[in-house]
Amino acid sequence: MEKETFLKIIDKYNRGEASDEEVQFLYAYYQLFELKEDVFNQIDIEAKKKLGNAIKLDIDKKLEKQENPTLTVNSRRINYKLGIVALLAVVIGIGAFWLIGRQEHDIAEPIKINQESASMPIKPGKDDAILILADGTSIVLNDVQKGMVSEQQGVQIEKTADGELQYRAVEGSTAVENTISTPRGGQYRLVLADGTKVWLNAASxxxxxxxxxxxxxxxxxxxEAYxxxxxxxxxxxxxxxxxxxEVLGTHFNINTYKEETTSKTTLVEGAIRITKLAKDAQELSHTSKVLQPGQQAILxxxxxxxxxxxxxxxxxxxxxxxxxxxxxANIQAIMRQVMRWYDVEVEYRGAVSNDLFVGEINRSEDIEEVLRVLRLGKINAFIEGRKVIISN
Structure with a gap:
């Protein structure tokens, strides 16, 4: 669908002139997560607010009537009430999250829970890392102002105004090893001496x-790093x-967290070769694959x-x-990411659900907002101190 056509449907919806078919199409479009950010950004703040209020009224009316119709899109049945709530979450800018379920079509209403708030709000992660120089000196990068950080064997290390770390090697410089580490709840960006850019995720x-x-x-x-x-x-x-x-020039993501049990290498552009290493770090040439863009290697x-x-x-x-x-994704895979980004522990009480979920959540939200979105997918989640409790 063309962007202009989609925006016209939104405009008709706001004016109350959309047909039943167009209204259902609008809901389904959001539900299937086909609404791309570049389309949504064309709607100004006032229009977003108006659309959100209109949808909220629809929710209230349907809850009052206790209606529970389903709409079918691409042979998938979606619970109308849960779908509209998830839609509202998208409209107000928090994110969207909904349950696929064990059979992908049996979706229950969100459950009400007793929530125990944390004494202190748990904030999202931020730029945070420690740089360890060749002589063992540790530099807390958050404490360093922009400008020169250090110079080693003719290599200059600078911190830019936006917090990025850059290495600049001059002719005749001698290579030594540095290590940059992020804690849970931290991330960082750096540019290596050859111009390669690296995004380092939390706990990496x-x-x-x-x-x-x-x-x-x-x-x-x-x-994990990109x-x-x-x-x-x-x-x-x-x-x-x-x-x-191994590459010559390309964009890719590598996830090697040990708690994930598998290493996942995802190619965005270019081409890469991935080879299994033996315990002695020797390459096993017979276990090697070449990836094309859009492919992932799982090891x-x-x-x-x-x-x-x-x-x-x-x-x-x-x-x-x-x-x-x-x-x-299952709830355990989701919570592993939440645990690393918010620097929290996770405890499961009762049987762990096998249900699968689809959705997007902004990483800049406080953890309570994230859990609120998760509850729309019938996840009973609450906070005790710095621990997230998932109960069944």
């Missing part, structure tokens, strides 16, 4: 040389516990097989752009 670390040799460019990753590798004649390698990714810590499949790229790089995105 990157070990790298201050300048690269004439033969190769290699870094070591624990956790790379925009500068083009060059020397191969660029990202090495983790059980794999090595288990225990197995030697690399599985390659097509994926929705946005799901795996959304964190870099400031939001969580889930496509058929």
């Amino acid at each position: 670390s990157l070990r790298f040389p201050t300048s690269f040799s004439a033969y190769e460019r290699a870094v070591h990753l624990n956790g 790379f925009e590798v500068a083009k060059g004649d020397k191969p660029f390698k990202v090495i983790s516990d059980n794999q090595v990714v 288990s810590a225990l197995g030697d097989k690399i599985i390659v499949e097509a994926v929705d790229i946005e799901e795996f790089i959304a964190w870099k752009d400031g939001y969580f995105k889930f496509e058929k």
